[in-house]
Amino acid sequence: MRFKIVSAAILAAFAVCSQAARIYSNYDSFYAAQPGAVFSDPVKRDSSVVYSDSGERGVYTEMQGALNGEKVSIRIADRSITINGSNYRFADATTFPGEHRSNLNPQSVDVFLATPTGSPISIMCLQGDTVGSGEADRHKQVYLLVNPFARKGKPTFLHLPSLFASCRAVLLTKDAKLVFPKNSYLFDNAEEARVPAPVVWTRFCSSGGQLHQPFLTGFEG
Structure with missing residues (x-):
């Protein structure tokens, strides 16, 4: 499955059209308002419980869920996720240009x-959460696994x-394509300072064809 940019950058436009903009309290509320949102609530878990195995590095968490009617046993460590015994190393996931992986706190x-x-x-x-300092809290480590139980071929990771x-930013279009955004900061004309608040919202898609969905949006705080 190939992923590529399918739309030009879509800009939040406070200065020009502030009267038409809808204000969201956070990014998740904005993502949830988009048509075709794939995910709603996460699998229930007890974040206070972690496990470790004798002789093994680090800790991990475990949880149970269901996918396509099949029971799913999930183990999450700082460098991999194991699903029904199949292990996926985060280092093996396809990463987009300019992006960097970080170890996860399970x-x-x-x-x-x-x-x-x-x-x-x-x-x-x-x-x-991204492990780091400064503005690390603005970055989430998000991994998407498509068809983890595929009988033919490898799942897309x-x-x-x-x-x-x-994860709430992942959308499914009417023609069954998965799309997700790449956010980036706006800079002034001299490319020296970030413009406060607005970001560039660029969509990626799982196959060919272009999407055009202009919108005006903003975020408080």
């Missing part, structure tokens, strides 16, 4: 599962662009 990870109505695919998404990322 206690911070939420897992989302979905089999969209009318779609032949099953999808798993996990998101966790992607590390999504991290700035203000969320």
Whole structure:
């Protein structure tokens, strides 16, 4: 499955059209308002419980869910996720140009599962905090696993662009294409300073064809 840019940058436009803009309290509320959102609530887990094995490095968490009617046992460590015994190393995920992976804190990870109505695919998404300082809290480590139980071929495993990322930002179009954003900051004309608040919102898609969905939006705080 190939992913590529399918739309030009779409800009939040406070200065020009502020009267038409809708204000969102956070990025998740904005993503949830988009048509075709794939994920809603994460798999229930107890974030206070972690495990470790004798002789093994680090800790991990465990949880149970269901995907396409099949029970799913999930183990999350700082460098990999194991699903029904199949291990996926984060280092093996396809990463987009300019993006960088970070080890995850297993206690911070939420897992989302979905089999969209009318779609032949099953999808798993996990998101966790980026390990770092400064503006690291603006970045989420988000991994998308498409068709984890595929009998033919390898599942698609992607590390999504991290700035203000969320599993809730993954959308399914009417023609059954998965799309997700790459956020980036706006800079002034001299490319020296960031413009406060607005970001560039660029969509990626799983196949050819272009999407055009202009919108005006903004964020408080």
